[in-house]
Amino acid sequence: MQSEPAPREGTLARPTLADVAARAGVSASTASLAFSGSGPVSDATKERVLAAAAELGYAGPDPRARSLRRGRSGIVGVVLEERVRAAFLDPVKIQMLDGITEGIAPLGAGLLLLTDTGEAGGNAVGIESAPVDAVVLVGCSPRLGDAVEVLRRRGIPAVAIEGAAGEGVPQISIDNREATRRGAEYLRELGHTDVALVTLPFDADRTRGPLTPELIAASTADTASERLAGARLVFPDANGRAAAASSIEEGREAGLALLADPATRPSAIIAQSDLLAAGVINAAEELGIAVPAELSVLGFDGIRVDGLQHDLTTLAQPSVAKGRAAGEAVVQLLAGEPGESVCFTSTLHVGDTTAPHPARAAR
Amino acid sequence: MQSEPAPREGTLARPTLADVAARAGVSASTASLAFSGSGPVSDATKERVLAAAAELGYAGPDPRARSLRRGRSGIVGVVLEERVRAAFLDPVKIQMLDGITEGIAPLGAGLLLLTDTGEAGGNAVGIESAPVDAVVLVGCSPRLGDAVEVLRRRGIPAVAIEGAAGEGVPQISIDNREATRRGAEYLRELGHTDVALVTLPFDADRTRGPLTPELIAASTADTASERLAGARLVFPDANGRAAAASSIEEGREAGLALLADPATRPSAIIAQSDLLAAGVINAAEELGIAVPAELSVLGFDGIRVDGLQHDLTTLAQPSVAKGRAAGEAVVQLLAGEPGESVCFTSTLHVGDTTAPHPARAAR
DNA sequence: ATTCTAGGCCGAATCGATTCGAGGGGGCCG
DNA sequence: CGGCCCCCTCGAATCGATTCGGCCTAGAAT
Secondary structure (H helix, E strand, O other): OOOOOEEEOOOOOOOOOOHHHHHHHOOHHHHHHHHHHHHHHOHHHHHHHHHHHHHHOOOOOOOHHHHHHHHOOOOEEEEEEHHHHHHHHHHHHHHHHHHHHOOHHHHOEEEEEEOOOOOOOOOOHHHHHHHOEEEEEOOOOOOHHHHHHHHHHHHOOOOEOOOOOOOOOOOEEEEEHHHHHHHHHHHHOOOOEEEEEEOOOOOOOOEEEOHHHHHHHHOOHHHHHHHHHHHHOOOOOOOOOOOOOOOHHHHHHHHHHHHOOOOOOOEEEOOOOHHHHHHHHHHHHHHHOOOOOOOEEEEEEEOOOOOOOOOEEEEEEEHHHHHHHHHHHHHHOOOOOOOOOOOOOOOEOOOOOOOOHHHHOOO | OOOOOOOOOOOOOOOOOHHHHHHHOOOHHHHHHHHHHHOOOHOOOOOOOHHHHHHHHOOOOOOHHHHHHHOOOOOEEEEEEEOOHHHOOHHHHHHHHHHHHHHHHHHHOOOEEEEEEOOOOOOOOOOOHHOOOOEEEOOOOOOHHHHHHHHHHHOOHHHHHHHOOOOOOOOEEEEEHHHHHHHHHHHHOOOOOOOOEEOOOOOOOOOOOEOOOHHHHHHHHHHHHHHHHHHHOOOOOEEEEEEEOOHHHHHHHHHHHOOOHHHHOOOEEEEEOHHHHHHHHHHHHHHOOHHHHHOOEEEEEOOOOOOOOOOEEEEEEHHHHHHHHHHHHHHHOOOOOOOOEEEOEEEEEEOOOOOHHHHHHHO
């Protein structure tokens, strides 16, 4: 008769490392060593521990306890600026995720998808309470500043893709301003002078509407601002509309607004993403405006847009490489090194959505 | 002079809840109550704790410690059968992820991407050591059985999308066999008798090659087997090739192998995914075979394939709904209820990649 | 004025594993 | 044959927060 209330076999409670150790006749510390592999444990002992574990149906150390003790969870967070489902619909985001996965592969870490859509209510896992070892901030999020501050306080290293994030946060970016300038230049060479813009959102509210100086001045989104600045280097007076997101539908709405009135209709539109550009083209088609004969459209990203019948003229950016660079920076940060910032270069891809200015071509 | 080696302000060590409690002049337990909100704490005390936290730059309870104590991490794992990057390229997977996100939204949980590609070496976070509360097994993974066994031992509830996973594991599926049968029937009505198949992988090795009886007998992938069975209900002797993955490139390779020899060329090919179908069409075009005039191609999934100029005839499945149902089942399981299994129905979408059998049409 | 009640707060145990320093035993070398 | 060293194992502290039962005090009821 044993005084100890021995847990019945097959009880609901899951066995712990201590149970396994007891069964194998060793101490908990030895059992731990046997599992983690590191440390001097005789083969005989290790085998005995493993056998005991098998008998008890022990599935290995609890990751929660392990991560508490070790201080690392083996998880890298990816913060998307919008609902996860929206990111899945954006080819650029997917390519970046792809690249990130590749970049952090040496860590063997899992990828936790997060959004920074406001404070997560209740027990929701948000950026301020996720068990992650590091974080990649994806996209030109207006909330970038807040996110970085939260992470800094939590002592979690971060890498930002697009958008200056501050000291100690490696930045992976592209030549937004210069690339857009080159694209705009190309339009000017084609004879266009009356150019309108469709931009990405400027602020956390994702205000949709005309490009007012106030809106631009209050911008918290570097990407939108930089691409705008690049366009205005060539067309200082270019105006247009801000979209509430990078999507075909938003592009279509903006396009309809810009093209509806024949009197004020531009001969070319610079969209800040391919999806927006596709939407603009859709709008033009709805209005019976021929692309590129009557309207030239320039995109940004260099993705293939589903369902679009055109070969979009666009500024192609190396999305996958950006993600990979971000992943590699995470690896560096976790190794205690300073993460490396990188700025990639976009290239102008000339497709069939741009053509010489109608008047000029008619001559 | 105080004997206690008081941690200097601004030291590298991050403050803990105990530090905050000390500073606020309350016990750790009270501080915890103040943060979690649950429990009787006077407003004055709560404020004092929050103020102390702010002064110390305390960013909230450590999620690792919290999850150890609470026994829940607030993370739901999604197990993809292949490299994460491969899943990102598969539109069906993305739609399912989208649906899952929607389904588990009420939990406020994060989504951790995992793969079951063998044992994760070293300290990698794999299915056997991820801090997740529940798991969704996505895709017709040949390793499904192993994965379920590991999870069962760890006591982690699971939901399987495609593939019988065993007792206690809700299953979200579609009518693979019946749908394929209907598609095959449609081809027969068009006059096709000589039909070849391009299937998804059958086993964990993702063996690529001819559809041998051995391969089929050793199948561990329900989806491939069921769709195959459905096709053979109509064309009992139909043969073909197994692809190593659902991708355009794999489809192209299989297509080339099946179509290379004019003597044995089938008049129709049933592909088990749209991506494979797109690859088959590419192969046909390379060989100068006209689709659908000389070759009919039937797909499965109902996605839009990027770059494909055809409107694929296919069996459209409700991918998003499948994901959502899986997410809802997870919510049920975590609430202690039995998760609900669901079987969705696919619909035949007739596009322009199928046509009457050439000989018959010529008559 | 005394007792009862209830809201607030605290102490201590607990979650499960890891890690460091110490101790013990066996083998090898002198 | 004795001493030393190395390899293996153990005990105990620790990671940081949560939670349960108990205690104390202020206010209310009689």
